[in-house]
Every structure is written in C-alpha cells, then in structure tokens.
Amino acid sequence: MALMRVTSPHAHGPLSTSAVMQQVLLATVPGVLVLTAFFGFGTLVNIAFAALLAVSFEALALKLRGRPPGFYLGDCSALVTAVLLGIALPPYSPWWLIAVGIAAAILMAKHLYGGLGYNPFNPAMVGYVVLLISFPVQMTSWAPPRGAGEVPGLLEALRACFTPGSFDAITMATPLDVLKQNDALLVRDLWAQSPQFGRWAGLGWEWANLAFLAGGLWLLYRRIFTWHAPVAMLAVIALMAALFYDGGSSASGGSPLFHLLSGATMFGAFFIVTDPVTSAVSVRGRLVYGALVGLLVYLIRVFGNYPDAVAFAVLIMNFAAPFIDQYTQPRTYGHAGTGDGK
Amino acid sequence: MRKIHDFHGGIHPVENKHQSLHTPIRDAGIPAELTLPLSQHIGAPATPLVAVGERVLKGQLVAEATGLVSAALHAPTSGTVTAIEPRPIAHPSGLPAPCLVIASDGEDAWCELPPPCSFETLERPELLARIRAAGIAGMGGAGFPAAVKLGLKPGTQVETLIINGTECEPYITADDILMRERAAQIVRGAQILAHLVAPAETVIGIEDNKPEAIAAMCAAAEGTGIEIAVFPTKYPSGGEKQLIELLTGKQVPSGGLPMDVGVVCQNVGTAAAVADAVEHGRPLISRITTVTGAAVDEPQNFEVLLGTPMSHLLALAGYRAADNPRLVMGGPMMGFTVPDPGVPIVKTTNCILAPSAQELPAPPPAQACIRCGLCAEACPASLLPQQLYWFARGREFEKAEAHNLFDCIECGACSYVCPSNIPLVQYYRAAKAEVLQMRRDAQKAEHSRQRFEARQERLEREEAEKEARRAARKQAAEEKARRAADAGSGEADPVQAAIERAQARKAAQAAGAASEENPLQKLEKTVVTTRERLEKAEAKLAQARSEGADHIAALETGVEKTRAKLAAAEQALQDYQAQQTPAEPAPAGDAAQAAIQKAMAARAAQANKSPLEKARDNLEKLEARLAKSEARLAESRAAGEEEKIVEALASSVERLQEKVAAARAELAAEES
Amino acid sequence: MADVSYRELSLNGLWKNNPAIVQLLGLCPLLAVTSSVVNAIGLGLATTLVLVISNTSVSLIRNIVSDAVRLPAFVMIIASAVTCIELLMQAYTYELYQILGIFLPLITTNCVILGRADGFACKHSLLPAMYDGLIMGLGFALVLVFLGALRELAGSGALFANMDLLFGPVAANWKIVVVDDYQNFLLAILPPGAFIFTGLIIAVKNIIDARIDARRAALREKPVKGSKRVRVTGTIS
Ligand code: SF4
Numbered sequence A: 001m002a003l004m005r006v007t008s009p010h011a012h013g014p015l016s017t018s019a020v021m022q023q024v025l026l027a028t029v030p031g032v033l034v035l036t037a038f039f040g041f042g043t044l045v046n047i048a049f050a051a052l053l054a055v056s057f058e059a060l061a062l063k064l065r066g067r068p069p070g071f072y073l074g075d076c077s078a079l080v081t082a083v084l085l086g087i088a089l090p091p092y093s094p095w096w097l098i099a100v101g102i103a104a105a106i107l108m109a110k111h112l113y114g115g116l117g118y119n120p121f122n123p124a125m126v127g128y129v130v131l132l133i134s135f136p137v138q139m140t141s142w143a144p145p146r147g148a149g150e151v152p153g154l155l156e157a158l159r160a161c162f163t164p165g166s167f168d169a170i171t172m173a174t175p176l177d178v179l180k181q182n183d184a185l186l187v188r189d190l191w192a193q194s195p196q197f198g199r200w201a202g203l204g205w206e207w208a209n210l211a212f213l214a215g216g217l218w219l220l221y222r223r224i225f226t227w228h229a230p231v232a233m234l235a236v237i238a239l240m241a242a243l244f245y246d247g248g249s250s251a252s253g254g255s256p257l258f259h260l261l262s263g264a265t266m267f268g269a270f271f272i273v274t275d276p277v278t279s280a281v282s283v284r285g286r287l288v289y290g291a292l293v294g295l296l297v298y299l300i301r302v303f304g305n306y307p308d309a310v311a312f313a314v315l316i317m318n319f320a321a322p323f324i325d326q327y328t329q330p331r332t333y334g335h336a337g338t339g340d341g342k
Numbered sequence B: 001m002r003k004i005h006d007f008h009g010g011i012h013p014v015e016n017k018h019q020s021l022h023t024p025i026r027d028a029g030i031p032a033e034l035t036l037p038l039s040q041h042i043g044a045p046a047t048p049l050v051a052v053g054e055r056v057l058k059g060q061l062v063a064e065a066t067g068l069v070s071a072a073l074h075a076p077t078s079g080t081v082t083a084i085e086p087r088p089i090a091h092p093s094g095l096p097a098p099c100l101v102i103a104s105d106g107e108d109a110w111c112e113l114p115p116p117c118s119f120e121t122l123e124r125p126e127l128l129a130r131i132r133a134a135g136i137a138g139m140g141g142a143g144f145p146a147a148v149k150l151g152l153k154p155g156t157q158v159e160t161l162i163i164n165g166t167e168c169e170p171y172i173t174a175d176d177i178l179m180r181e182r183a184a185q186i187v188r189g190a191q192i193l194a195h196l197v198a199p200a201e202t203v204i205g206i207e208d209n210k211p212e213a214i215a216a217m218c219a220a221a222e223g224t225g226i227e228i229a230v231f232p233t234k235y236p237s238g239g240e241k242q243l244i245e246l247l248t249g250k251q252v253p254s255g256g257l258p259m260d261v262g263v264v265c266q267n268v269g270t271a272a273a274v275a276d277a278v279e280h281g282r283p284l285i286s287r288i289t290t291v292t293g294a295a296v297d298e299p300q301n302f303e304v305l306l307g308t309p310m311s312h313l314l315a316l317a318g319y320r321a322a323d324n325p326r327l328v329m330g331g332p333m334m335g336f337t338v339p340d341p342g343v344p345i346v347k348t349t350n351c352i353l354a355p356s357a358q359e360l361p362a363p364p365p366a367q368a369c370i371r372c373g374l375c376a377e378a379c380p381a382s383l384l385p386q387q388l389y390w391f392a393r394g395r396e397f398e399k400a401e402a403h404n405l406f407d408c409i410e411c412g413a414c415s416y417v418c419p420s421n422i423p424l425v426q427y428y429r430a431a432k433a434e435v436l437q438m439r440r441d442a443q444k445a446e447h448s449r450q451r452f453e454a455r456q457e458r459l460e461r462e463e464a465e466k467e468a469r470r471a472a473r474k475q476a477a478e479e480k481a482r483r484a485a486d487a488g489s490g491e492a493d494p495v496q497a498a499i500e501r502a503q504a505r506k507a508a509q510a511a512g513a514a515s516e517e518n519p520l521q522k523l524e525k526t527v528v529t530t531r532e533r534l535e536k537a538e539a540k541l542a543q544a545r546s547e548g549a550d551h552i553a554a555l556e557t558g559v560e561k562t563r564a565k566l567a568a569a570e571q572a573l574q575d576y577q578a579q580q581t582p583a584e585p586a587p588a589g590d591a592a593q594a595a596i597q598k599a600m601a602a603r604a605a606q607a608n609k610s611p612l613e614k615a616r617d618n619l620e621k622l623e624a625r626l627a628k629s630e631a632r633l634a635e636s637r638a639a640g641e642e643e644k645i646v647e648a649l650a651s652s653v654e655r656l657q658e659k660v661a662a663a664r665a666e667l668a669a670e671e672s
Numbered sequence C: 001m002a003d004v005s006y007r008e009l010s011l012n013g014l015w016k017n018n019p020a021i022v023q024l025l026g027l028c029p030l031l032a033v034t035s036s037v038v039n040a041i042g043l044g045l046a047t048t049l050v051l052v053i054s055n056t057s058v059s060l061i062r063n064i065v066s067d068a069v070r071l072p073a074f075v076m077i078i079a080s081a082v083t084c085i086e087l088l089m090q091a092y093t094y095e096l097y098q099i100l101g102i103f104l105p106l107i108t109t110n111c112v113i114l115g116r117a118d119g120f121a122c123k124h125s126l127l128p129a130m131y132d133g134l135i136m137g138l139g140f141a142l143v144l145v146f147l148g149a150l151r152e153l154a155g156s157g158a159l160f161a162n163m164d165l166l167f168g169p170v171a172a173n174w175k176i177v178v179v180d181d182y183q184n185f186l187l188a189i190l191p192p193g194a195f196i197f198t199g200l201i202i203a204v205k206n207i208i209d210a211r212i213d214a215r216r217a218a219l220r221e222k223p224v225k226g227s228k229r230v231r232v233t234g235t236i237s
C-alpha cells in the first residue's frame, strides 16, 4: 500500500462546521419553546415550513451552480438560516410570506454572492428586511401573548400558514410598538393600560429574551463564538437606554432592562450578531462591530421609523465589517505597534 | 520562581504521550546499512571526505561542514562506504538527496577520539570548535547548526540561555525520556553552553505534563544555579518564539533572531549532545527517537544511530504496515509524511509516527470558510489565518504580506481547529513559496534592467563623446582659418580682454561643473553669438556712418567692446581645447575610437580600391547573399512552410539574382 | 466618413451596446421611474424623442460649431428638446407628467443623450445620426418597459395599469390582472427592487451572450480542425 503524502498538521480538532451549526440550532430550542408557550404554535410552523423551503432552495441553487448538493447541504447552514428567519417572522405568517423571505435569504443573499462564507450580508436578516419593506402590514402584526389574548392551537396555526384566507388573525401591537406610538403617556401609565406588558418588558417577550440569552450563554460556554460582539452590543444598548431613560416620562425610550428584554435584543445579540461570516473577524473588530450594532438598534428603535431594528442595524454593520477589519488587525507576534491601517 | 508569561492562542490537542513512555530508552542496534544524507541541517550540505570503498571507523569524520552555516557528519559505526549518491530521504519535498551510504561491519570499532576533558579548562573558541567538529545541529526539529547559534559576535551580552525541554507536540516523548534518564548529562550540557555564552541566567523550560522529567531535572540541577521553569501545557509552547515569550515576556522582532532580545535557545537533546562532544569528544552519531502510533505494537523510545532506516526501528517496535496509511516523521502537528519506510533517521528525527487510519483519519474535503475566527483565536503569532487564507486563495499576495504572512510559523494550530477542515497551512506554504519566487524573479528583472540601463547609458555617453570630438575638430579648423584671416585686426584693449577672458573661463568652468552640457559647446555658442552681435553692431555702425548720425562714437566703442568680447570668447574656447586635447583619447572611448578608426580605414581602403576591385567585391558579396537566400528557400520548401513565406523567399532570391547579373555586367564593363 | 451599416447600428442600440444594460448609462431615470409599465413607456418615449431631436440637430450643426464650445451647444440643444417634450406632455398627458415629475427635466442630464451626441452624431451625417438616435432611444425604452413590466408584475401582480394616463380613455381597461388577490410586493416597486431587477436582467443578457458565443465558437471550431496553425511571425530576407 502506498503511503499517503499529505502536509501537516495531521491531527485535527474535534469541531466541524456542521457541528457548529447544529449546536447553534440546538441553542435556539429554549427560545423557540418559550415563544411557543406564549404565542402558540405559529413560530414552530414558521420554522418547519421555512426549513423545508430553505433546504429545497439550497439544493436547487447548488444544483444550478453545479455543486454537489449532498456535500454542501451537510453543513446545515441553510437550516440555521431557516430557523433564524422562522423565529424572526411573526407567528401565523402566511406561507407565501415565508417563501418570499426564504427565497430572498437563500437565493439572493446567499447564493447570488457565492454561497456559504462568501455572503457579505446575513441571509436571514436580508430575508427579514425584504419582507419588512415589502409587506409591512403582515410583518408588524404579532399575535397577542397568552395572558393578553386568545392563543390559537396547532390546527389553527397550520391553517393560518397554508390557507391564510380562512384564518382571522387576531393581532396586537408589540410592546415596542406600543411604546413608540404612545409618547404622550408616562411609561407607568402605559404599563397599567396595555395588557402586552409583563414584569420588566413585554409579556412573553421578556421570557423569550431570557431563553435566548440562556441559549446564547450555552453557546458561549461551548466556545462556538466569543463573547465580544454580543456583550458589546448588549452593553451599548443598556448604556444608551440608561442615558436616555429619565425615569419614565412620556419622552423616555424605555428602561435599560426593557430594551434588553424586548423585541429581538437577545436573539439578535446571540444568534444574529454572532454570525461569523458577516461580522468583523478580529477580537477588537468584533467589539467595535457589536457596539455599533447596539448603538444603531437603540437609535432606530427610539428615533427611527421602525419599532425594532436589529435587522437593519445588522445589515448596516455588515456593510461596515470589512472596513472595521481593515482597522482592527491584531498586532502580530514580533511586530511593534498595533498593525492599524496597514 | 520566575514569572511565567503567556502567549496568544495555542491549542490543546490530545497528548498521546503515555503510550511510548512505558519502557526505558532501548538501543536500536546496528543496522546492516546506514544512509547519511549530506544535508541534515539548515544550511549548506556537508562535503564528503571519503571515497566509495573506503573503510571508516565509528566516529570518524566522513563529511566536513561547507562554509559557516553547515555541519559535519561522522560515521555512526565502522564499516565501508558503499555509495555516495542521491537516495530518498525524509524531507517535506520527498525528493532524493545526496547521501553517503555505509555498510556496517558489525565491529562497531571506534576511531581515536580526542581525550576526555572538563569544559572549565577549555577556552571559548576551543569549546566552540569542539561543538562544531561534533557536527551538532539543533535536535528539536529545525536542525540549525548549534555552533553557529553559539558563535556570538564578540561583545554581545546574552540575558537568558533557554534550554528547551518543552516538547509540546503530541505523541513525541524523546526529550521527555531523555530528561528522565539523562538529566545530569543535560545539566552538564547546559553548563557548558552557559560557559560559552555567559548569560545572566540559564533556564530549562518544561511543560507541566512531564512531572517525572521535571523531578529528575530539578534533582540534577540542584546547586548549579540553573533554573527549571515549569509552565502549563499548550501547543506550541515549544516553538522558539513562543517559549521565549513564555519565559521572558519578550517577543522576538519579526524577521529577527532570539539574540535580538538577548536570548539564546537550545534544545535539551542538543545540550546532551554538547556534553557528550565536549566531555568525551564523541561526535553526534546517534539520537533518541520516539516510535509511536497505533500501527506499532510497542511504542517506545530508541537510541538510534543516525542513518538507520526507519523500517529498522519500526520493525523493532512491531510495525503493522497494513494498519498504517501514512508514516510521519515528526509529530502530528508539524511532521511531514515520508514516501517510504526505508528513509534514514537524521539528526532532527525526534519521532516516527505510524498512526492507524482511525487515529489520524484522512482529511475530509474542505468546506467553505465560515469566518468563525477559531483559527485567529488559536494562532500563536496573532495572525488572522482566515484573512491570510482568503488572500492566499485569491492570490492577493501583497495583502497577505501586509497581513504578515511571513510571521506564520506553520505550527498548524489554525488548521487543527478549523471546523471547515481547510488545509490552511498548505495555503500559506504555497503562498510563501510563490512570494519568494516572485521576489527572486523581481530581483532578476531588476538586475537585468540595471544592466540594460547601464549599457544604454554607456552607449549614449560614447555617442556624445564622439559628437563632441567631431564638433571640436570642426571648430578648431574653422578657428584656424578665421585666425589666419583676422590676424592683425585685433586692436582690443588688452586689460579689458584679459578680464573678459578670465570671466569667460570662469563661466565655462562653472558651466562645465554644473551641467551635463559639454563646456566646449557652451564656449562655442558664446563665440558664435558674440560674433553675430559684432556683425550686427558693425552693420549699424556702417549705417550710422553713412547717415552721418551723431552717435557714431558711441557705436564705435560698442563695436570695439563686442570685438573684444569675441576675442575673449575665442581665446577661452582655444584654452579649453588646449586643456582637453591631451586627455582626448579617453579610456572609456577607446573601443569606440578603435571602431571608428577601423571603419574609417575600411572606407579609406574602399576609396583607394580601383573601380575594378570594387565591382569584384560587390559581386562576391552579392553572390554570397544569393547563396544564403537560396539555401533558406530550399530549407523552407523542405520544411513545408507556409506558402506565403516560401513565395516571399523565392521573390527575394529572384531579386538577388537580378542584382548579381547586374553586378556581373558592371564587372565585365570595368574589365573591358 | 466611413459608411455606416444600419444593421450594425440597430444591433448595437438594441442589444450589443444597449445604453441601459450594457453601457449602464442613464441609470437614474431607469431606476427611478420603472415602477410600472406606463411610467416606463412615458419616459422611454420622451427620451427617444429627445435623442432623435438632439442627434439630428447635432449632426446638422456639426461642421459649424467649433470643438471648444461643442458641449455647451449640445446641452443647449438637448435642454430645448427636453423643454419642448415636457411642455407637450404637460399639455396632453398631464397626470403622467406629474408622476414622472423631476425625471422629465432630468432627461437633459441623461448621459445616453449627451453620449450619443458627442460620440456619434457629431461625427456622422444626418441620416445615420437620426437613425442612431432612434435606435438608441428604442433600446433604452425597451429596457425601461421590460423592467417596468417586471416590477409592476412582481410588485402588484398586474400589468398595464393606468395606461389611460398616456393613451387616453381608450386605454382605461387595458389593465391585466395576472394574479388575483395579490399581496403587493413593495420591494419590487421601491428603489431596491429596481436595482435587483436590473441586475437580474443584466445577468440574463450575459447568459444569453455567453451561450451565443459558445455556439459560435463551436461552429468556428469545426472547419478549422485539422488545418495547420497559421504562422504569422518569421523574418523574410
Ligand atoms: S477556523 Fe476555518 S472556518 Fe473558521 S475562520 Fe478560520 S479558516 Fe475559516
């Protein structure tokens, strides 16, 4: 038998890309469960349908591009995109909404740019933003959480998805919406008035955020990503909220805790901002990247047109990531200075 | 206790060291044939001193160091030199290299060795000479000749002498077992090295996964002032640069040497070899090598003669070839695969790794880089491997260099952690090789450009000189004629003229010094313009006279002055020519001059020839040309070249034939 | 002046050197007003008219105007043409005029027009210049209409809505609803949609070109097979 000629290193670590992706998928479970508990089966249906479509679109795109679909599907990246988008979409979305979002994410944001690793923009967020721009009505109508309204069952969830005409969606403004649209009231009054609010933030939302936080911490513990970007983002959001929160007058933008536990904050911090492909690469770069995402999230939430802003903030920073990389090159061993701007 | 620093990155691969540590070092014995590659170290290959068929004794010098950065070779046992020829050796390239082959006679008879002595009695140069003579090259892996590293420039102050007992690569235990069993020898070696480089401190660095070795070394170093530093296990803490940072907190500047931060680093194996060489005069003819991996039954360490085929060791360890898809010399992180088990052990072979297919599976196909950054976290050089990978793949070598490609130590940590199984190091090696090649090419191109420009310049210079000489000659001739004509008409004020002359000369000198333009030309110009002015002034004067104007006097003085100036300028020109003429056949112009003369002579000869001769010459030349073209035509016809070309050739032959006919006619006319 | 082949001109304007998707000129109106077919036709026609007028006039005066002032002269011509068109539209298709808004006067700055004036009309005689203006305008208008149709279809699920703005009351019911009960896909109608669809059109054109080239190359390959390589170098003495 001829001896193999390969170059060093001969040993390889235990981690593989599909393992990374699978762990990310696993880490979304608590958040998804909480969402399901509060908002019903809508999110699960979203995710299931999105996953199905994503895998088909991915296979199609790979086929068109002349790549072996079997090998590339194995990296599970399409599934991750689908799950993230499924979580981000409002529960009880109609099937075509999901289809358009996944098509935009997989075909446009991912494969038009060359597939996994080559996409400058986070595919799930591209899908989300395409939908948000195109179908603002559907994208901003969330079901009321358990405790503030009726929660449909599984059958209704399926009906809502596949025969949208026959389903009367009951929707309710999200807490971030409420806060944004009622700037004549004291925060305390809002709390008393609207059933959407819970202990610290939105009813249901706070627990979903905590669950995503837990999933994220688990990923951190498994060293799937580093703490830099998410922590920087959360810190800046909290800091901005603290700066602008004046104890609850009508003009204040919500307390730091409210912002940390509202909308897609935790989901974004641990599942979107940490997307390695589209973020900055070095440690310092990720700090800058995360911090700027946090800043943009707060600014758009409080001063912008849209109630939540993680998707926009992330896409904007995706643009800036290569630029950040340029200026945050780490200092190489044996080199003086910081290696900046070389 | 010293402060242990940390270095960026690093990984913790499974160590797999215990397998080969169950038994003490075993003597591998004497194989039937030993193959000594002439280049077992970094630097120039050694030069063989023996001939094929010669009998050599154990320890005899068989190849000497070539130049400064090189190492000598000695016969590992007694026997006969049977060949000096290229053989397959253990080298990443896998190419055969010149080797000296010795058939052992089994007697193992030593040659005469220098008497044992103690190092304190030896002077530094003598010590160094002994180390050099023993052919010791770094035994940790790189194989840098030890004597070169130790031969410090006078006046350098070494802060720290580091003896590297880290052995951070998985599987390898050669240094570990050496430290366990021969701690005293290592310490003596360290003392000798310390004696040699006189450092402020001597430290032996060992990872904390070798408690037995640490204990043995501590015991041996007791009371010698040598410090044993223990630090946490992490790959690649045994890398020279990383170890230096660990122990001193200093970083070797990029592209520099450890000496630049006052550190000298040697491996424990090297220290032991140094002790042997200095105290017993024994050259480096054997080393400790680990044989391990799941495809050998009894992984263990051998004391093995250099040049022993790997297969010999493998057989001793119970090798199962069928289980072994790849054979690695060195460790799993930085070792390289060998083409066949017959390749010899060399000075740097610290390990032979024979893994089974399950143990080190074949690399799976690489997936896309997801920029997860794990590689950057692992990189001990604080590089951004993923960016380097992009640049290397995209052949953006400039950017790769800007991202410090050349600071990569090829430790393999990045490839190890990469979840997408990208063979990153392979890309870096290829990129480095390509950049180096490009640099060499660029240098070559630069050289030839310079050569070309120099030649161009020389030609231009010669041309200019020729031109200048021609102009000067012409000027001189004119001048003579004019002077003959003008003689006696110069009635200039002598004082004025002298002043003018002096000024003109000074100006000429200044101009000559300051500008490229030939001073001669300047002077000539002055003469010409002054003459023109004089003529104009004279014309005016004449006109004024004829008109009877009242400023005739003023004009007259003007004319006088101009005339004086002209004279001065002419004088200056003459002076300058007088100065220049003796130096005229300038050395640079010699060849040109000769060529000109030859050409002129030829022309003169031509001119002297009678018309008859000329015609005959002409005819001869034309006939020669015709013959040549005819030959060319025949050739191209035979080669079946394209029709157009053949036609063209044919027509040119015809033309020549016509010319020849004309020349013949002419000749005939002349003759008649 | 070399003869101009009208065939070549047509091919250039419509496909090979199409101002919108090959030269990528005039992208600003292209992207801004192609949200529906009617807008696209309106602007396309206006641009074509201006191109014909400007090419004709420039060709007429090409020997009179000196090189130094040619550009200002061209711009003056174009601007007057645009003003005429604008006034005409104001008179006959007022709603469309209002929808197209600033993009009508902006035709003046459309690089296609100045480009053709300076690049073609001022070097050619009247007829070719006129024809070039027409064909280039048509090429541009075709892309506009195609893009408008795509975007309208994707954006609202219908085609040819509001055609009466341009063609009068007869066209009031030209609208074809392709998909009933369609959810408006705003992205297609918003500016990003213009970019995305233009990109797709260019991609498709490139694919078609590549196919054509491949087929041509295949055709060319065959007869050449077996023959010797033509030797072009070599000295003849
Ligand atoms: S470890 Fe591999 S996949 Fe991750 S960034 Fe580095 S090269 Fe890319």
Ligand code: SF4
Binding pocket: B378, B379, B380, B381, B382, B383, B385, B407, B408, B409, B410, B411, B412, B413, B414, B415, B424, B425, B428
């Ligand atoms: S091989 Fe080079 S790039 Fe990779 S970890 Fe080692 S030093 Fe860093």
